[in-house]
Amino acid sequence: xxxxxxxxxxxxxxxxxxxxxxxxxxxxxxxxxxxxxxxxxxxxxxxxxxxxxxxxxxxxxxxxxxxxxxxxxxxxxxxxxxxxxxxxxxxxxxxxxxxxxxxxxxxxxxxxxxxxxxxxxxxxxxxxxxxxxxxxxxxxxxxxxxxxxxxxxxxxxxxxxxxxxxxxxxxxxxxxxxxxxxxxxxxxxxxxx
Amino acid sequence: xxxxxxxxxxxxxxxxxxxxxxxxxxxxxxxxxxxxxxxxxxxxxxxxxxxxxxxxxxxxxxxxxxxxxxxxxxxxxxxxxxxxxx
Numbered sequence: 001x002x003x004x005x006x007x008x009x010x011x012x013x014x015x016x017x018x019x020x021x022x023x024x025x026x027x028x029x030x031x032x033x034x035x036x037x038x039x040x041x042x043x044x045x046x047x048x049x050x051x052x053x054x055x056x057x058x059x060x061x062x063x064x065x066x067x068x069x070x071x072x073x074x075x076x077x078x079x080x081x082x083x084x085x086x087x088x089x090x091x092x093x094x095x096x097x098x099x100x101x102x103x104x105x106x107x108x109x110x111x112x113x114x115x116x117x118x119x120x121x122x123x124x125x126x127x128x129x130x131x132x133x134x135x136x137x138x139x140x141x142x143x144x145x146x147x148x149x150x151x152x153x154x155x156x157x158x159x160x161x162x163x164x165x166x167x168x169x170x171x172x173x174x175x176x177x178x179x180x181x182x183x184x185x186x187x188x189x190x191x192x193x
Numbered sequence: 194x195x196x197x198x199x200x201x202x203x204x205x206x207x208x209x210x211x212x213x214x215x216x217x218x219x220x221x222x223x224x225x226x227x228x229x230x231x232x233x234x235x236x237x238x239x240x241x242x243x244x245x246x247x248x249x250x251x252x253x254x255x256x257x258x259x260x261x262x263x264x265x266x267x268x269x270x271x272x273x274x275x276x277x278x279x
Contacts, residue, residue, distance in 0.1 A: 011240075013200050013255020065225050073228050075221075082236040083220040089239045096201045097208045106210065129197035135205060140213070147217040149210070167210040 005111060006143045009090045010126070010152075016090060017123055018116030021143075021161060025110060080145075088142040091150070096135040102151050106164040113152060113159035123159075130154050196252040203256060 006021040034043045049056045064072030086092070115123035130137065130153070137152040148163040220237060227234050 012197075013258070014251040015255065067225065067229060073225050075224065075228070079224060079228075079234060080221065082234065083217075083224045084239070085216040085220060085237055086240050087216070093204070094213070095208075096205045098205070102208045125194065125197055129194060129201055132194075133198050133201050135201050137201075138208065140216075142217050145217070147215045149213050164210070166213060166215060 006141065007116075008088070008141075010113070010139070011090050011092050012122070012126055012137075013093075015122055015126075017120055017126075019091070019123070020114045020116060021111040022114060023109075024112055024160065085142055085147060087140045087147055091139045091141040093137050093139045094149075095138045096130075096133075097138055097151070099134050099136050099153065102136070102138075102164065105170065107151075108148075108163040108165055111161045111163075113161050127154050127157070127159055130159075196249065196256060200252060200256050 002022045004020045005023055008019065009016040010019050035041060036043050047056050047058060047061060048054070063075050063077075065075060066072055139150050139152060141148055141150055149166065151162045151164055152159055153162075154160075224234055
């Protein structure tokens with residue numbers, strides 16, 4: 001079985017069924033190793049404390065949030081787990097949208113949605129209902145330390161999920177700059193003709 | 194199946210990305226501010242979804258509950274009003 005990225009329930013009204021997410025793609029860039037120039041041996045990353053001027057172990061490291069210059073609040077994983085929203089374990093459907101309603105500019109990453117049980121009736125019912133009506137589901141899920149809005153759509157016999165950016169994550173400034181450059185260039189073309 | 198389709202249509206709306214926020218981020222920010230002020234951290238409960246015995250029954254009840262898809266937006270508005278009144 002492929003590596004599970006997320007495991008939990010998909011909740012559809014009062015119906016909820018167990019699912020798993022598998023990555024749909026991975027970047028395939030050429031990989032280099034870092035070597036010591038002199039003897040071409042592999043180099044290692046070490047954690048270093050500048051205050052004590054010595055090497056420290058990973059187990060000596062904690063997470064700190066800088067709330068003012070040089071001032072930190074220490075937060076551990078247990079505490080973060082305690083404040084994870086309900087969508088950490090249950091993916092909640094927020095609404096349905098017509099297929100193709102979401103601009104692809106929002107799409108971030110893609111995952112396959114697999115039913116947890118070998119024969120998952122609710123999964124197939126959900127998939128067929130989406131396919132027949134021509135709708136995609138918009139849901140919320142917490143994974144990788146943040147909450148994501150996702151679009152779930154049918155593909156062949158299954159479901160595919162795309163994480164989408166929040167509206168405030170789209171680079172509006174760049175969009176305006178790019179479109180302004182485009183219209184300026186068009187004007188110049190018209191004038192030169 | 195008809196019930197599932199009906200439920201989809203009852204929650205159908207144009208995609209409005211501005212309606213959604215990252216609640217995890219909001220919770221972590223609250224955790225940090227509570228720790229800073231030496232307050233107790235408010236935990237968030239995880240739902241415990243039970244086994245669905247009767248899909249039809251659950252779908253039927255879902256339909257009865259979901260008159261409006263703008264659940265999140267209306268909840269936010271209600272909170273805002275309360276604050277103004279106080």
